[in-house]
Amino acid sequence: xxxxxxxxxxxxxxxxIKGNKEKVVAVEGISLSVMESEFVALLGPSGCGKSTILxxxxxxxxxxxxxxxxxxxxxxxMVSEHSLGVAFQxxxxxxxxxxxxxxxxPLEIANRPIDTKLVNSLVDLVGLRGFExxxxxxxxxxMRQRVSIxxxxxxxxxxxxxxEPFGALDSFTRRQMNIELQRIWSIQKITTVLVxxxxxxAVFLADRIFVLSIRPGKIIREVLVPFDRPxxxxxxxxxEFHHLVDELTExxxxxxxxxxxxxxxxx
Amino acid sequence: xxxxxxxxxxxxxIHLNWGAILILILWEYWVVVNDFNPIVMPSPWGVLLxxxxxxxxxxxxxxxxxxxAVVGLFGGMSIGTTLAIIxxxxxxxxxxxxxxxxxxxxxxVVSLIPIIARILGYNMATEIILVVIITFFPSxxxxxxxxxxxxxxxxxxxxxxxxxxISTLKKLALPAAFPNLAIxxxxxxxxxxxxxMIAEFxxxxxxxxxxFAVTKQEFLTERAFGTSVIATVxxxxxxxxxxxxxxxxxxxxx
Amino acid sequence: xxxxxxxKNFIFGILGIxxxxxxxxxxxxxxxxxxxxxxxxxxxxxxxxPERHGLFIRATVATFRSAVMGFLVGALVxxxxxxxxxxxxxxxxxxDRFAAVINSVPSIxxxxxxxxxxxxxxxxxxVASIHVFFVVYVSMSSGxxxxxxxxxxxxxxxxxxxxxxxxxLNLPYSAPTIVSGLRLSWPAAxxxxxxxxxxxxxxxxxxxxINAMQNFQINLLWSAVLxxxxxxxxxxxxxxxxxxxxxxxxR
Numbered sequence: 158x159x160x161x162x163x164x165x166x167x168x169x170x171x172x173x174i175k176g177n178k179e180k181v182v183a184v185e186g187i188s189l190s191v192m193e194s195e196f197v198a199l200l201g202p203s204g205c206g207k208s209t210i211l212x213x214x215x216x217x218x219x220x221x222x223x224x225x226x227x228x229x230x231x232x233x234x235m236v237s238e239h240s241l242g243v244a245f246q247x248x249x250x251x252x253x254x255x256x257x258x259x260x261x262x263p264l265e266i267a268n269r270p271i272d273t274k275l276v277n278s279l280v281d282l283v284g285l286r287g288f289e290x291x292x293x294x295x296x297x298x299x300m301r302q303r304v305s306i307x308x309x310x311x312x313x314x315x316x317x318x319x320x321e322p323f324g325a326l327d328s329f330t331r332r333q334m335n336i337e338l339q340r341i342w343s344i345q346k347i348t349t350v351l352v353x354x355x356x357x358x359a360v361f362l363a364d365r366i367f368v369l370s371i372r373p374g375k376i377i378r379e380v381l382v383p384f385d386r387p388x389x390x391x392x393x394x395x396x397e398f399h400h401l402v403d404e405l406t407e408x409x410x411x412x413x414x415x416x417x418x419x420x421x422x423x424x
Numbered sequence: 425x426x427x428x429x430x431x432x433x434x435x436x437x438i439h440l441n442w443g444a445i446l447i448l449i450l451w452e453y454w455v456v457v458n459d460f461n462p463i464v465m466p467s468p469w470g471v472l473l474x475x476x477x478x479x480x481x482x483x484x485x486x487x488x489x490x491x492x493a494v495v496g497l498f499g500g501m502s503i504g505t506t507l508a509i510i511x512x513x514x515x516x517x518x519x520x521x522x523x524x525x526x527x528x529x530x531x532x533v534v535s536l537i538p539i540i541a542r543i544l545g546y547n548m549a550t551e552i553i554l555v556v557i558i559t560f561f562p563s564x565x566x567x568x569x570x571x572x573x574x575x576x577x578x579x580x581x582x583x584x585x586x587x588x589x590i591s592t593l594k595k596l597a598l599p600a601a602f603p604n605l606a607i608x609x610x611x612x613x614x615x616x617x618x619x620x621m622i623a624e625f626x627x628x629x630x631x632x633x634x635x636f637a638v639t640k641q642e643f644l645t646e647r648a649f650g651t652s653v654i655a656t657v658x659x660x661x662x663x664x665x666x667x668x669x670x671x672x673x674x675x676x677x678x
Numbered sequence: 679x680x681x682x683x684x685x686k687n688f689i690f691g692i693l694g695i696x697x698x699x700x701x702x703x704x705x706x707x708x709x710x711x712x713x714x715x716x717x718x719x720x721x722x723x724x725x726x727x728p729e730r731h732g733l734f735i736r737a738t739v740a741t742f743r744s745a746v747m748g749f750l751v752g753a754l755v756x757x758x759x760x761x762x763x764x765x766x767x768x769x770x771x772x773x774d775r776f777a778a779v780i781n782s783v784p785s786i787x788x789x790x791x792x793x794x795x796x797x798x799x800x801x802x803x804x805v806a807s808i809h810v811f812f813v814v815y816v817s818m819s820s821g822x823x824x825x826x827x828x829x830x831x832x833x834x835x836x837x838x839x840x841x842x843x844x845x846x847l848n849l850p851y852s853a854p855t856i857v858s859g860l861r862l863s864w865p866a867a868x869x870x871x872x873x874x875x876x877x878x879x880x881x882x883x884x885x886x887x888i889n890a891m892q893n894f895q896i897n898l899l900w901s902a903v904l905x906x907x908x909x910x911x912x913x914x915x916x917x918x919x920x921x922x923x924x925x926x927x928x929r
Contacts, residue, residue, distance in 0.1 A: 238586070243585075247577040249575060249578045251575060251596070252575060253678070265595065266585045267586065443773065443777075444779050516690065519693075519694070520693060524691075527695060528698075529865075532865060532872055532910065535872060535903045539714065539900065543715060614781065633784075651787070663778050664778075
C-alpha cells in the first residue's frame, strides 16, 4: 500500500465575511511539504489557520493563491478516489448507526464491498471489541474518537488528516489516546497531518512539527523530532522530550508577543 | 397484591384524565340543573346511549372519514417530502418555492374548501385532495428543516469521503430528517382528521362531518354530539399514537 | 439587525411569489380551470369596487374582532394553565392530556356548544379561543421548561422561592417561545372565527364565504379568501417583528 506526499506551495487563503468589506486572510504564503509515510504536526494557537490548511488538503477549500498537490494531483482527485482518511474534532459519527456501521460507512459511500474482516480488524485495532453494536450516544468521548479513527482508516487511505481529534477529551484520556494512536500508526505508517494545540501531543506523535503564527497564519518554525520509532510512553519523561516541548512552547509564546507588539504599534 | 395494582391503575388513570372527567361531570351537572331538552343540549349519558344503540351508522361513517384522513395524510406527507427533497437538491428551487409556500400557508384553509370544491366537484376525491393540501405544508416545512439539521461535521465528512449528492441524501440528510418527519406526522395527523370532517360538513354526502351536519339540522342532537365524541376520540388516539412514534424515532435516530 | 442586502434568496422569493400571481392570472384569464377560477384582475376589481367597500369592511371588522377576542381569551387561558402546570408539577401530565383532548374536538362540533354557552355573535370568538389556547399552552409549556438545570440550581442555591424563580427565570426564558406561539396561533384564531361564524353570526368573512358558496358568487368567494389571507399575512409580519425583539432582548 503506497502512501502519498503532500506539497503545499506559497498558498494564501482568504475569506470574505458577510457584512465585512475587507477579506479575512486565514493563511499567507504557506509552503510546506510532507514526505511519504511522514507524520507531520501543525502547531499553533487558535486562529492561526491550521484547520484551514487541513481543509485545503482535504479539498473542502481551494487556495486563493498558490497550489496544493497530493502526489502531484489536486486534492479533489484524492477525494474522488476515496483515498482520504479524516478524523475531526467533532467526531461526526452518525447517531443512528452502530459503531460497526459507522466504521463501515466510508466503504458504502465509496461503493466498495463491505469487507467484514477488515471492519472487525479495525474494531479490534482501536480496542472496541464488544462494542460493535453500541450507538454513539452510549459511548464515552474517548471511545467515540476511537471509532472516528477506525473510520478514518477503513479505506486504507493514502493520506490521513487529523484535526484536533482529541481536543474535546480530558488530558488523561488524551494522553492514553496519543499512545494508542502512536501504536496504530506504527503499523501502517500512513502519510499523516495532525493539527493540534497541544505541544506534548505534537512532540510525541510527529516526525516534524511546523509552528504557525496567529492570523494571517505563517510558518514561523520548523522542528525535527529526533526520537526513534516505535515510541514508548517513557520518552515523555525524558530530558530531550521536555527540552523540545520547552523550545516549542517558547516559539508559541513568541507568536503572542509578536501579535501584541504589532497591535501596540498600530495604535 | 393485585388490589394494589388495581388501585395504582385507577390513580394513574385519574392523574392523566382528570380534565376530561371534570368536563363530563360539569356537563352532566349543567344539563341537569338547566333541565335542558335533549334536542337543545343532551346529557353525556344520552350521547353514550345513542352511540351504543346505533353502532353501525357510527362505524360506517367513521370508517369513511378515517379513510379520507389517512389517504389524504399519506398523500400530503408524500408530496411534502418529495418537494422538500427536490428543494434540497436545488437552492434555486428552494428560494423560489419557500416564500410562496409560506404565503399560501397563511390562507386559512377552510376558506379554500368552497373554492376547491367548486373547481373539482363535490365528491370524495375532492375531500381527499383537501386533506392533502392541509397536511402538505407542515411536512414540507419540517422535513426541509430536518434535511439541514445534520450532525456537526458530517457534511464535511461526506465531502471528504467523496460522497455523491444522492449518497449524501440517502445516507445522511434523510436519516437526519426522520425525527422531524415524526413531528410533522403528529401535527398533520390532527389536521387531517379535522380537515376531513370540515370538508364533509360543507359538501359531503357521507362521513362523520356530513353526519354531524345532517343530524344537527334534523335536531338529532344526541347523535350530533355522538359524532363529535367519536371524532374527538379518534383524534386523541391519533395524537397519542403519533406522540409515541415520535419518541421512538427520536431514540432510534439521535 | 443585520443589514438587508438584496441577496439571492430575497430575489428568488420575490420571483417565486410573482410567478405565482402571474400563474393565477393566466389560468383565470384563459378560463383554464373553468368558471370557478377567475383571473386575478377580476377578483381585484370586484374586491376594490367602491360600492362594496362597506360590505367588505364590515365583514372584515367583524371577523377581526372575533379573532382578536378569541386570541386574547385563548392566550390568557393558555398562559394561565401552562403556568399552573409548571408551578404545580402534579398537574402537568393531566393538563397536557386535557389540552390535547380540547384540541382534538373538531371545531365544527364546538359551534353548537358555544351557541348554547354564549350567544351566536360571540361563538366565533369562542371557537377561535379554543384554537389559540392549545398553541399558546404548548408553546408556553415548552418555553417554561427551557431554562436549564444549571440556572434553576443557581436560583435555588440563592434561596429563591418557586414563585420568584418563576417570575425571574422561567418567564423571561420562555418569552421568545411564547411569542413564536402567538405568531402561530393567529392563523388558528382566524380559522376558528370563520368556522364559528357558520353557526349563525350575522356578519363576517365566514358568512361571506358560505353565502358565496351557496349562491355561486365566484368573485365574492375569491375576494373573501384574499381578505382572509391578507389578515393573516399582515399580522404575521407584525408578530415576526415582535419575535425578533423578544429574542434580542431575552437571549
